[in-house]
């Protein structure tokens with residue numbers, strides 16, 4: 160796999176206003192991103208995400224550490240390195256508000272020295288891909304937030320850069336447009352082999368489109384792993400088992416002995432056992448208790464965990480516990 164971005168030991172502090180004290184926004188951040196990957200850069204408020212993104216796209220100079228983009232050090236050859244990056248940050252700063260959708264696209268396509276014919280071809284292709292044809296003659300400041308966001312991403316595509324950095328790409332978008340933007344981002348990575356780095360608080364979007372997440376907390380990386388690995392690592396082994404009868408005293412004692420944390424609730428007709436298993440295989444021991452007196456099992460419900468809950472656990476420092484439990 161080809162590494163397109165390598166960030167090593169980044170550090171950045173801000174001086175507090177009217178004070179000699181410093182805020183250590185980024186204390187030690189290192190990670191790599193491969194070509195064609197979609198990576199989520201996550202963290203709670205104030206974790207250091209924006210500072211990291213701004214250093215990568217050259218808007219801030221790190222106090223120390225290195226950033227290499229497509230093999231080029233962005234401090235030594237800044238302009239050359241930055242040619243490989245486009246950023247869509249909050250406020251859609253890469254658009255001209257008083258120009259129309261088509262004029263914006265033509266301006267950015269023309270910027271790269273393409274012929275008039277080629278500019279028209281590219282603009283038409285993007286208008287179609289981003290479903291903006293009907294709005295082609297509309298001024299940007301008249302567009303909805305979702306349309307502006309789509310146009311900002313289309314403009315970032317035009318720069319032909321290898322990496323697109325996006326800060327909260329789906330913030331404030333309605334559900335339909337959010338799904339449309341997600342599809343576009345997936346297609347940009349898969350069909351055009353571009354690399355995408357997304358910073359977002361929307362864990363649903365992250366779980367949906369990112370292959371990997373880098374989680375920052377307090378200026379440091381706390382996790383760098385594939386989304387599927389994190390989902391597996393934090394997989395919940397909590398079950399609610401509904402039984403067609405009550406358990407006998409003997410079964411209840413056994414349940415208490417073998418699964419002291421299990422909660423047994425009896426009803427006149429049914430009963431339920433709620434249990435959080437350390438190892439999924441333990442479910443067989445549990446079923447042996449029911450089998451002893453042929454207690455009918457009516458349903459087994461497994462609690463699920465979503466990426467948002469996993470993110471909260473990681474930020475609270477439960478990553479190591481999860482690793483120990485799963486090993």
Ligand SMILES: Nc1ncnc2c1ncn2[C@@H]1O[C@H](COP(=O)(O)OP(=O)(O)OP(=O)(O)O)[C@@H](O)[C@H]1O
Pocket residue numbers: 173174175182183184185202203204205206207208209210211
């Ligand atoms: N220009 C600045 N001057 C002083 N402190 C700053 C500046 N920019 C950011 N900070 C501080 O640096 C720390 C990291 O901020 P940063 O914006 O990078 O976090 P973030 O992870 O992007 O947060 P959020 O999710 O809230 O956008 C915070 O404590 C923030 O208050």
